[in-house]
Amino acid sequence: MQKVRIQQNFNRASKTYDRVSTIQKICAQQLVILLQQHFPDFYPTSILDIGTGTGHIPAALFNIFPTSQYLLNDLSEGMLSMAHIKLGNQPNISLLPGDMEHVQFGHQELIISNFALQWAAQLTRILHQLYERSNLLVFSCLLEGTFTEWTALFTHYALPLPTYAYPTEQALTTYLLSLQARHCYIKTQDFMLTFDSLLHFIKYLQQLGANTGQHFLTPSQLKTLLKHSTHSFTTTYKVYFALVGDP
Numbered sequence: 001m002q003k004v005r006i007q008q009n010f011n012r013a014s015k016t017y018d019r020v021s022t023i024q025k026i027c028a029q030q031l032v033i034l035l036q037q038h039f040p041d042f043y044p045t046s047i048l049d050i051g052t053g054t055g056h057i058p059a060a061l062f063n064i065f066p067t068s069q070y071l072l073n074d075l076s077e078g079m080l081s082m083a084h085i086k087l088g089n090q091p092n093i094s095l096l097p098g099d100m101e102h103v104q105f106g107h108q109e110l111i112i113s114n115f116a117l118q119w120a121a122q123l124t125r126i127l128h129q130l131y132e133r134s135n136l137l138v139f140s141c142l143l144e145g146t147f148t149e150w151t152a153l154f155t156h157y158a159l160p161l162p163t164y165a166y167p168t169e170q171a172l173t174t175y176l177l178s179l180q181a182r183h184c185y186i187k188t189q190d191f192m193l194t195f196d197s198l199l200h201f202i203k204y205l206q207q208l209g210a211n212t213g214q215h216f217l218t219p220s221q222l223k224t225l226l227k228h229s230t231h232s233f234t235t236t237y238k239v240y241f242a243l244v245g246d247p
C-alpha cells in the first residue's frame with residue numbers, strides 16, 4: 001500500500017517537481033562532481049539511474065558521458081515521461097519503469113541514485129543488490145533528522161508523526177563499511193529551506209510528491225497545525241552522499 005501511495009504522489013507531482021526541486025537538483029550536481037573528483041579517469045559505458053524522477057542526474061551526466069548507455073528507472077510513469085521529454089529522444093537512453101526493489105537489469109558499470117533510495121522498503125537489501133551489480137555505486141539519500149522541525153510540531157501537538165522513517169547516518173555507514181569495498185567515500189551535508197508559512201511548506205511537499213508519511217493528516221489536525229503556525233517556517237534536509245566500489 002505504501003508503494004502505491006508513493007507512486008500516486010509522484011505521478012501527481014511530476015509536472016510541478018522541476019519547479020520546486022532546487023535542493024534535489026543541487027545534490028544531483030554534487031553527486032556528479034564527487035564522481036568526477038574521486039574517479040576522474042572513469043568513463044562508464046553503462047549507467048543505471050535508480051528513481052530518476054524528471055532526470056536531474058542524467059541531465060548532469062550527459063555532459064560528461066555523452067556516449068554511455070543510460071537506463072532510467074522510476075516507479076512513477078509520470079516522472080519517467082517528464083524525464084523523457086527533458087532529455088529528448090536520445091538513442092542511448094532507455095527507460096526501466098517499475099519498483100527498484102523488483103525490476104530486472106544486467107550488470108552496469110555505474111549505478112547512481114539521487115534522493116530515491118530512502119523510499120525502499122528494505123534499504124540494505126537494495127544497496128547490496130546495487131553494489132553487487134555495478135562497478136561503482138554512487139548515491140545520495142535522506143537521513144533521519146530530515147524535516148525535524150516539521151516532526152517537532154507534531155510531537156508538540158501530540159499528533160501521529162508525519163514523516164517517513166529515514167535511515168540513520170550510523171546505520172548506513174556501518175552497512176557500507178561492512179561491504180569492504182576497495183573505495184568507500186562518504187559525506188553528509190545539511191541544507192536549510194525557509195518558507196513564508198507552514199502552509200507553503202505543506203504545498204511544497206505536495207508539489208514535490210514527498211507527502212507520503214506513515215499517517216494521513218485529518219482536516220482537524222491540519223487546522224490545529226496551521227492555527228499555531230502563521231509565521232515563516234524553516235526546515236532541514238540531512239543528506240548522505242556515498243561512492244562505493246572499484247571502478
Ligand SMILES: C[S@@+](CC[C@H](N)C(=O)[O-])C[C@H]1O[C@@H](n2cnc3c(N)ncnc32)[C@H](O)[C@@H]1O
Nearest residue numbers: 010051052053056074075076099100114116119
Ligand atoms: C525525490 S524524487 C528524486 C528524483 C531524482 N532522482 C532527482 O534527482 O530529482 C524520488 C523519485 O524516486 C522514485 N521512487 C520512489 N520509490 C521508488 C521505487 N520503489 N522504485 C523506483 N523509483 C521510486 C519516485 O517516483 C521519484 O521520482
